[in-house]
Amino acid sequence: MRLLIVGAGSTGGYLGARLAQAGRDITFLVRPTRALQLRETGLRIQSAHGDATLYPTLVTAGEIAQPYDAVLLAVKGYQLANVLEDIAPAVGPETMILPVLNGMGHMETLARRFTKHNLVGCTLKVATVLEDDGRIVQLSPMQDFAFGELDGGVTSRIEALDAFFRDANIGARLSRVIGREMWEKWILLASVGAITCLTGGTIGEIEACTGGASFALQLLEEIVTIVKVVGEPPSDTFLHLTREQLTAKGSPFVSSMFRDVQRGRPVEVEEIIGALVRHAGEAGIATPLLSAAYVKLLVYQHKVR
Template sequence: MRLLVVGAGSTGGYFGGRLAQAGRDVTFLVRPKRAAQLRQDGLRIISPHGDLTLNPALVTAEDLAHPYDAVLLTVKAYQLEAALDDLAPAIGPDTMILPVLNGMRHMDILSRRFNPRNVVGCALKVATVLENDGSIVQLSPLQDLAYGELDGSVTPRIRVLDAFMQGTGIDARLSTAIRREMWEKWVLLATVGAITCLMRGTIGEVEACTGGATLASHLLDEVAAIVRAVGESPSDAFMHVARTQITAAGSSLVSSMFRDLQRGRRVEVEEIIGDLVRHAATAGIAIPLLSATYVHLLVYQHKLDGDS
């Protein structure tokens, strides 16, 4: 199997790097600036699972000329539209697209642009950050990559993909409930993002405040209510684990949105929070806390856009 990783940032660089380290056939599609940085310094990973520096196979958009067996799509959600033209030559009739973007809007965009059959469900849980020097730092040992056919079937192609992913030093698994897992990921991501960005602190710092755990629990309920109305209902087991995570005393848990906010970077406010707010409006669901988060992050984003 030949895999194209679109993007060599914190997510694509980490997982693509681990796969390449294990001897898999991996090529990175990157912008010229990132290509120059990687050719000069190599792809550098700092991780609890072991540090790594390698010289990966690279390609830029103008040099992409043939389809790949699979494409791991790891760009930020707000970069997706711009990336579609770049990656189009890599998509053939049988190419599997594995998007690890946040939210769910990208699934419709990819299905419209390519063939719906090309799109495979994918849910990723990892905490990584791209430093200014181009290195990728994994912040915790968690690295869970799930994938599967959207209808839950176990097809020959998904078995081949699973075999490609196994034995590579990443926690990869085939899921027959991937669509539900993707919605559950959005529930947790939006909830943790809303708590940490609105309150400007870690889960533990919020919990330590009077009413903090109650606020966090209410935010989870708002997000879950939206998803139950418009998507795949989260399981009871997931909700129990999620509620425990967002109210844990002393927890250092934060969201990727909050890390980006702290660094003065763009945040995926529309894809992670805004889409949920719009779904809630359509479904007639009251979401005062999530709406406040949305406005709060829009103010930040507008200031950032104005400065740039």
């Protein structure tokens, strides 16, 4: 199986490095500046699971000659529109597209540009950051990469993908309920992002404040209410674990969005927060806390762009 990874940032670079270490056929589609950096210093990852420096196969836009078996999209949501034409030569009728993007709007965008048959659902939970010197640093040992057919079926292509990812040290697992898991991932991302960015603190710092835990739970409830109307309801187990995670005493947990704000980088405010606020408005659901987080992040985004 030949896999094209679009983007060699914190997520795509980490996944691709681990897959390349496992001997898989990996090619990265990157911008010319990132290609130059990778050719000079290598793809470097720093992780509790082991450090590595690799010199992977790279292509830039316009250099793709034929379709790949699978394309893993590891770009920010606001970059998606700009890469659709770049990846078009890599996508054939049977190419699997695995979008490691946040929210759910990208699924409709990809289905319109290609086909729904091309799409495979996936969610990634890994805390990594791309440092200014090009290193990718994994911030915690946790890594969970779920994937599966959107209808829950087990097809020959998904079994081939499962074999491809197996033993690659990326926490890969085949899911029969990937649609629900994608909505659950969005709930978690939006909750942690809104809670930490609105207050400017870690989960533990927020919990330590008077009313902090109830604030976090109220914001979570706003998001869950939206998803129950417009998406797939989360499982009781997910909700129980998420409530514990958002109110854990002393927790240093923050969202990747919060880390990007601290570094002065653009954030996926529309994809993670704005889309939920719009869904809520269309459904007549009041979301005072989520809307406040949305406005704050829009003000920030307007300053950094």
